[in-house]
Amino acid sequence: MINRRTALASTVAAFAVVASGAAMAQSKTLYVGMNGGNFERTFTQGVFPEFEKANDVKIVVVPGTSSDILAKATAAKGKPQMHIMFLDDGVMVRATGAGLCEKLRPGPELEELVPGVRMKDDLAVGVDLGMTGLAYNKKMFDEKGWAAPTSWMDLADPKFKGKVVFQSASASSFGLHGFLMFNRIQGGNESNVEPGFSKFRETIGKNVLEFIPNSAKISEMVQTGEAAIFPLTPTAVANLKDKGIPVEYAQPKEGAVVLMVAQCVIANNSEPDLAQKLAAYVLSADAQSRMMATGSGVPSNTKARTATPEAEAKLKAFHSNMKSAVTLDWDAINAKRPEWNSRWNKMIER
Structure with a gap:
């Protein structure tokens, strides 16, 4: 015959199992x-x-x-x-x-x-x-007496030689956006990127200090005076400014990219x-x-x-x-993206 103590212990044990199961179900x-x-x-x-x-x-x-x-x-x-x-x-x-x-x-x-x-x-x-436009090092621009950028083609201005930071178009949406807007300015579109690939290295590419996989290094590169101008979003600029980084956003006249x-x-x-x-x-x-x-x-x-x-x-x-932002043709982009990535890595970042 089961005594009272054994029955109580069994009840407590059973309750503990149920409670444990309930806790696990909630977690x-x-x-x-x-x-x-x-x-x-x-x-x-x-x-x-x-x-x-x-x-x-x-x-x-x-x-x-x-x-x-x-x-x-x-x-x-x-x-x-x-x-x-x-x-x-x-x-x-x-x-x-x-x-x-x-x-x-x-x-x-x-x-x-x-x-x-x-x-x-x-x-x-x-x-x-959001949208990808241009951002710039406000402290550097003020010290040099440079006007705020107004065009994607400002990335190719000789005065920025060794001061452009560009995100990799094969890894970053910001870099891809910048490249495709340059391609459009050169007469191409998302179905024809030959103008961009044929002219990037001799224009913007000549000014690029470093191609970065994402935007994480921009904060440091602005503070060290390495970066003058780079593709970025208004939100990212606002976040950097909140940290005391001297950057400003500039809307390109050709439009930012949605x-x-x-x-x-x-x-x-x-x-x-x-x-x-x-x-x-x-x-x-x-x-x-x-x-x-x-x-x-x-x-x-x-x-x-x-x-x-x-x-x-x-x-x-x-x-x-x-109101002036550009929407890209993502069906055309995605159909050719792997090929573009390979070309970018071999032709631009080599």
Whole structure:
């Protein structure tokens, strides 16, 4: 016969197992692939904590460039290791075309977005709006008495010899944008890049101090006086200025290039409901207001609100510049991108 003490111990043990199981069920983790640096900090400090608290979930960022994240998602397509990924728009077109994303579920957030950010079949949606233009070392320009740049062709001005920093067109959206705008100025388009490849080295290329894989080194190179001018976004410029780095943004007369960071829920991930819930929250006015307040991002949700008059002024200036922004033909780009990457690495960065 089971005595009272044994029965009590069994009950306690059983309760502990149930409680442990419940705790384990609640302790879910979502893995999110996104660009590191300021973008990662914006979301880990300003956006994700509210969702984590409300849903008893841990969000772990897998940092990397858009190309890095796409490669990881492609390698694990059969058994995804991530739940959501944030990619630059051009790279996201490749991801959706490769069947890596699942359709976002209908919700009120989708109806609040600015026009043009919902990608084909709602497989991905723009979260952070931007554009690639020119940025320059304000301290150096002031000391030299140089006027602010006004054209993409200023990158080829002889006075900037050894002072141009250019992101690799094979690895960075900023570098690709700069190259394709140069190509357009030379008479080409996304279906014909021969003018760009034939003339880049003898013009802009002659001025380039270093081709960098991403923009992480720009802060240091501005402070050491190595970098005078480089492709960059208004948001990235604002983040550098917040750190006391003497940079300014300049809108090229030929137009900046639209650069949208989009998110998608990765197809066949292990937490489809929770991943869809996070994707919906990221698009909400609350999350996008937090994104803007924390990291100077530009929201895609029309109901997001700025925290200060200064932020409102920046947003107004951004929308003014967007009126002349150029949208690239990503279908044409992605069809030839591997070939371009090889040519760039052999012809330009050799």
